[in-house]
Amino acid sequence: MTDFTLKTNADGVAVITWDTVGKSMNVMNQQGFTDLETLIDQALADDAVKGIVITSGKDTFAGGMDLNIIAKMKDSAGDDPARGLFDGVMGMHAILRKIERAGMDPKTNKGGKPIAAALPGTALGIGLEIPLACHRIFAADNPKAKIGLPEIMVGIFPGAGGTTRLVRKLGAMGASPLLLEGKLNDPQGAKRAGVIDDVVADPVAAAKEWVLSNPTIVKPWDEKGYKMPGGAPYHPAGFMTFVGASAMVNGKTQGVYPAAKALLSAVYEGALVPFDTALKIEARWFTNVLMNPSSGAMIRSLFINKEALEKGANRPDAPDQKVKKVGVIGAGMMGAGIALVSALAGIQVVLIDAKQEAADKGKSYTADYMDKGIARKKVTEDKKAAVLGLINATTDYAALTGCDLIVEAVFEDPGVKAEVTKNVQAVTGPDCIFATNTSTLPITELAKASQDPTKFIGIHFFSPVDKMMLVEIIKGRDTGDLAVAKALDYARQIRKTPIVVNDARFFYANRCIIPYINEGIRMVKEGVAPALIENAAKLVGMPLGPLQLVDETSIDLGVKIAKATKAALGDAYPDGAVDEVLFWMADQNRLGRKSNAGFYTYDEKGKRSGLWQDLAAQYPVADDQPDVITVQHRLLFAQVLEAVRALEDGVLEDIREGDVGAILGWGFAPWSGGPFSWLDIIGAPYAAERCDQLTAQFGDRFKTPDLLREMADKGQEFYKRFAKQDHAA
Ligand code: NAD
Numbered sequence: 156m157t158d159f160t161l162k163t164n165a166d167g168v169a170v171i172t173w174d175t176v177g178k179s180m181n182v183m184n185q186q187g188f189t190d191l192e193t194l195i196d197q198a199l200a201d202d203a204v205k206g207i208v209i210t211s212g213k214d215t216f217a218g219g220m221d222l223n224i225i226a227k228m229k230d231s232a233g234d235d236p237a238r239g240l241f242d243g244v245m246g247m248h249a250i251l252r253k254i255e256r257a258g259m260d261p262k263t264n265k266g267g268k269p270i271a272a273a274l275p276g277t278a279l280g281i282g283l284e285i286p287l288a289c290h291r292i293f294a295a296d297n298p299k300a301k302i303g304l305p306e307i308m309v310g311i312f313p314g315a316g317g318t319t320r321l322v323r324k325l326g327a328m329g330a331s332p333l334l335l336e337g338k339l340n341d342p343q344g345a346k347r348a349g350v351i352d353d354v355v356a357d358p359v360a361a362a363k364e365w366v367l368s369n370p371t372i373v374k375p376w377d378e379k380g381y382k383m384p385g386g387a388p389y390h391p392a393g394f395m396t397f398v399g400a401s402a403m404v405n406g407k408t409q410g411v412y413p414a415a416k417a418l419l420s421a422v423y424e425g426a427l428v429p430f431d432t433a434l435k436i437e438a439r440w441f442t443n444v445l446m447n448p449s450s451g452a453m454i455r456s457l458f459i460n461k462e463a464l465e466k467g468a469n470r471p472d473a474p475d476q477k478v479k480k481v482g483v484i485g486a487g488m489m490g491a492g493i494a495l496v497s498a499l500a501g502i503q504v505v506l507i508d509a510k511q512e513a514a515d516k517g518k519s520y521t522a523d524y525m526d527k528g529i530a531r532k533k534v535t536e537d538k539k540a541a542v543l544g545l546i547n548a549t550t551d552y553a554a555l556t557g558c559d560l561i562v563e564a565v566f567e568d569p570g571v572k573a574e575v576t577k578n579v580q581a582v583t584g585p586d587c588i589f590a591t592n593t594s595t596l597p598i599t600e601l602a603k604a605s606q607d608p609t610k611f612i613g614i615h616f617f618s619p620v621d622k623m624m625l626v627e628i629i630k631g632r633d634t635g636d637l638a639v640a641k642a643l644d645y646a647r648q649i650r651k652t653p654i655v656v657n658d659a660r661f662f663y664a665n666r667c668i669i670p671y672i673n674e675g676i677r678m679v680k681e682g683v684a685p686a687l688i689e690n691a692a693k694l695v696g697m698p699l700g701p702l703q704l705v706d707e708t709s710i711d712l713g714v715k716i717a718k719a720t721k722a723a724l725g726d727a728y729p730d731g732a733v734d735e736v737l738f739w740m741a742d743q744n745r746l747g748r749k750s751n752a753g754f755y756t757y758d759e760k761g762k763r764s765g766l767w768q769d770l771a772a773q774y775p776v777a778d779d780q781p782d783v784i785t786v787q788h789r790l791l792f793a794q795v796l797e798a799v800r801a802l803e804d805g806v807l808e809d810i811r812e813g814d815v816g817a818i819l820g821w822g823f824a825p826w827s828g829g830p831f832s833w834l835d836i837i838g839a840p841y842a843a844e845r846c847d848q849l850t851a852q853f854g855d856r857f858k859t860p861d862l863l864r865e866m867a868d869k870g871q872e873f874y875k876r877f878a879k880q881d882h883a884a
Contacts, residue, residue: 159190160212161198167205168363169198174212181217183281184224191285192250199258199268206366207257209289210273210359215300217282222309226454229445240445244438247315251288252434255374264373269366273358274351276300279339283350284317287324290372291365292351293358294342302350303339310453310826312418314441319425319433323376325349326385327396327422334418335404376430388426397423411696411826413447448836452828455874456818460811461652467643468879469655469809471636476644478502482558482583484575485565486517486548489592492620493562495521496649498545505555506548514548521546524621555582560645562614564592572596573604580606588641590614594665595716598631598658609635614642615662617820625819626651631658652819654812656801660723663801663813664820667830668704669716670793670856671821673733675701680732682777683786685754685766691786696824701790702766705737706753710746713737729856739773791833792849792857794823795842798830799860802877810877831873834863843867 158176163169171194175181198204211217232239259267272286274294283304286292294302304313304321312318313334321330329349332338340347342354355361375381388397401419408415421440425433444450460468479502483494486508494506498521508514525542528534547554555561561583565575572591579589585606591613593601602608613629628642639655646653656663675688679702689700705713714737721728740746740753747753748761754770755763798817801807814829827833834842843864849857859867866876 157190158184158187159194161194163198163201163204164363166363166367167203168366169201169204169207170359170363171195171198171207171209172212173209173217179213180215180277181211181213181282182219182221183217184221188247188250192253195250195254195270199253204268206268206363207270208273208359208362208366209254209270209285210362211275213275215276216272216274216278216286217280218277219280219282219305220315222454222458225311225445226451226459229451237442237446240442241438244314244441245435248434248438251285251316252431254285255288255290256377257290257372259373264377267372269370269372271362271366273362274300274302274342275358278302280304280306280313280317281315284313284315284320286351287317287320290370290374291353291362293353293355293361293365294345294351295358296342296354296356298341298343300342301339302342302345303337304333305337305339307335307412307414307418308337309458310412310414310450311444312414312421312441314437314444316434316437318418318421319430319437321350322422322426323381323383323430323433326383327388327400327426328385330422331396331400331403334422335400335407335415383426388423409694409696411694411824413449413826414444417441417444449826449828452832452836453826456811456814456828456832457825461815461819464654464812464815465647465652467647469812470643471639473636473640476588476637476641478560478641478645478648480505480558480560481645482507482555482561482579483517484508484561484563484579486514487564488618489616489620490562490564491517491520492618493564493592493616494518494546495524495621496651498542500648500650502545502648504546505558506546507550507552507555508548509550511548511550514550518543518546518548552578552582555579558583558587560641561587561589562592563590564616567593567595569596569601572601576601576604576611585610588612588638590638590642592616595661595719597660598629598634602631602633608633610638612638612642613658613662614645615664617664623819624652625664625816626653627662627664627816627820628653628655629658629662630655652815654816655808656812656816657806657808659801659804659806660720663798663806663816666801666806667794667797667817667823668821670797671697671790672701672705672708672713673730674789674793676705676733676736677730678786678789679754679770679774680736682775684776684780685770687780687783687786688790689766691783692790694783695787695791696826697790698822702754703763706747706755706763708747709749710737710740710753714741736774788845788849789853789857791824792846795830795834796846796857796860796863799834799863802831803860803862809879810873811879831877835872835874839863839866839871 159171159173161169161171173181198207229236254270257267257270270289271291272289276297277300304317306313345351346354385396388394404415404419417440421437425436481497481502482505483490484507486506494504497504506514506517525534525539561579563575565571589605589611591601598613602611605611612634615627617623617625626646643653678688685702689702692700717734745752751757754767756765756767758764798813807813810831814831817823817829818825843859846857846859
């Protein structure tokens with residue numbers, strides 16, 4: 156059975172239907188291309204066929220290329236992978252070009268058969284690149300459908316002619332947001348943007364009618380005198396577009412994403428030459444991106460492994476644990492967000508706080524969220540009423556009767572948490588799974604207040620809950636499989652990506668992020684210019700510099716954590732130099748964004764207005780400044796070595812979780828694929844050598860972990876040594 160079938164109707168229209176076997180959405184693979192080409196050849200050669208319609212047997216058109224194949228393309232491209240990849244990509248171009256030319260005479264552009272695409276729903280990636288090669292695109296009027304080229308989001312760019320065709324269709328300016336940001340539109344939006352041609356009730360019927368209407372099919376770029384919309388790069392208008400686009404890309408990506416740079420080069424260089432040469436240029440740059448380890452690492456972490464974790468790669472065997480009624484205790488910042496995402500998933504929510512006023516305030520967060528959706532015409536009043544109707548904001552613990560999950564988000568105080576646990580279980584009994592959203596307190600300790608520690612677990616959300624995609628699920632010493640399954644099934648319901656880790660100080664994410672912030676602050680104390688620290692971090696792909704990050708999370712929280720850590724570690728506490736700066740900032744009442752003053756200054760509206768220059772009066776900037784790479788390595792290794800230690804300690808059981816969690820949890824340089832992928836890119840031997848140098852220069856916190864040393868000696872890679880296969884991957 157093949158994914159493509161052809162049926163020629165009596166009216167002379169050949170309908171090619173794409174229906175990937177065994178998948179809910181069509182995805183393209185090598186065999187699919189071969190099959191599509193065979194059917195196109197057949198239809199073009201058949202005299203009974205007057206026109207061709209390409210459509211889907213599913214309610215969507217296609218989700219894109221099978222990324223599992225793209226991730227492995229380089230490895231399976233033979234001894235000369237760049238050549239193998241380039242040839243493979245050119246083969247793809249040849250098929251789509253055959254669709255576009257449709258048998259026309261190359262000199263006169265006469266003859267040929269009209270080919271239309273009929274999209275019943277979502278069309279992404281290659282699922283739009285094929286329609287772009289057709290002569291007209293019809294889409295069903297389905298507001299839920301998404302149409303676009305999101306490749307850039309996973310570290311590649313549209314490499315099956317999508318880049319070249321879209322730029323020629325819309326001009327560089329029109330195509331830029333779609334290519335560079337991977338912006339998706341609904342069908343009406345895609346029509347307004349000029350990506351597709353018609354939005355209709357029945358796209359197949361409309362497409363059939365169109366191909367039989369004797370339409371002109373030659374593409375503008377195949378006609379003499381074609382001019383790119385908005386002007387080619389060497390015309391003044393086009394020139395400005397490219398200068399702007401180049402500045403925008405570098406401003407947004409800091410130049411760390413190879414795909415964005417390659418895309419822009421393909422667009423610019425392609426715009427200077429005839430269409431077929433432009434396709435060749437696109438293929439070269441696409442090959443260049445596929446050869447870069449960043450693209451493989453990004454696809455692996457941001458797509459393949461993220462999806463595997465969402466599908467329950469590490470879920471214990473247990474019956475379905477879908478949550479029907481959740482009790483959220485504490486309606487503060489976190490509780491309010493947890494109530495929102497639960498209600499959005501259709502789960503009944505009891506939102507409890509000590510005072511009715513506080514519970515109501517927590518619920519109003521959902522109302523505000525829905526109102527914003529209404530203002531953007533994404534949400535209806537009915538939907539708002541339905542979601543709010545699911546949330547019961549109360550002080551009455553009796554309302555928790557019937558809950559099958561509790562998420563506790565009260566103050567970060569073990570005494571308060573213990574009392575809440577007891578009060579809740581007096582109503583729910585011991586069988587209801589009890590989760591705490593603590594960010595720092597050990598789960599095993601908190602579980603002592605529970606009637607049944609096997610049903611006690613950590614579900615650590617990140618702030619703001621509705622935006623952050625990660626949840627960190629923490630197993631206490633006694634946490635049982637049922638609780639883990641419950642937490643994972645809940646994460647799936649609320650559409651978050653889960654990682655499952657073991658109990659240890661700061662679990663996984665905070666354990667890695669705190670050393671990053673501390674290293675930044677330590678450098679301030681040493682006299683490294685704050686602008687150098689912040690820019691070095693951004694230039695290596697961190698979304699926020701360490702000083703901005705601590706301003707966001709608040710300096711008093713940093714002080715609180717430092718004090719608690721010092722109390723726990725005693726003499727072994729390593730961060731005295733950091734605390735000096737942190738405590739001094741707190742004494743100056745510069746608590747970060749929340750006090751409108753921190754390492755940065757803020758205007759009266761709370762907008763960041765630059766680094767605080769007077770910091771230098773207390774911590775003077777040294778005459779000698781380190782080079783950028785040294786600063787970057789200090790900041791990266793501070794995080795990465797914690798990730799390796801978390802693996803050594805057994806806090807992390809799966810490096811996929813370490814990488815996905817790092818990118819989604821705290822934005823660890825996404826271009827790298829995560830800390831373990833980064834170590835694989837630079838290689839264990841170099842990493843160990845660099846750690847030795849950093850240790851000699853800056854201290855024992857950079858000491859090479861035994862595991863990394865051993866891997867360096869043996870020349871091993873993390874993704875080879877710790878590869879995990881599972882049913883969902
Ligand atoms: P918050 O101060 O905004 O909210 C806590 C809420 O709990 C308040 O509304 C308070 O009235 C309520 N509360 C306190 N005692 C209560 C009791 N006995 N019964 C019922 N309600 C009670 O705090 P937050 O930032 O939402 O944090 C809550 C928890 O989430 C903490 O454990 C924190 O460590 C954790 N957490 C916070 C973040 C963050 O970024 N803020 C991130 C992850 C986890």
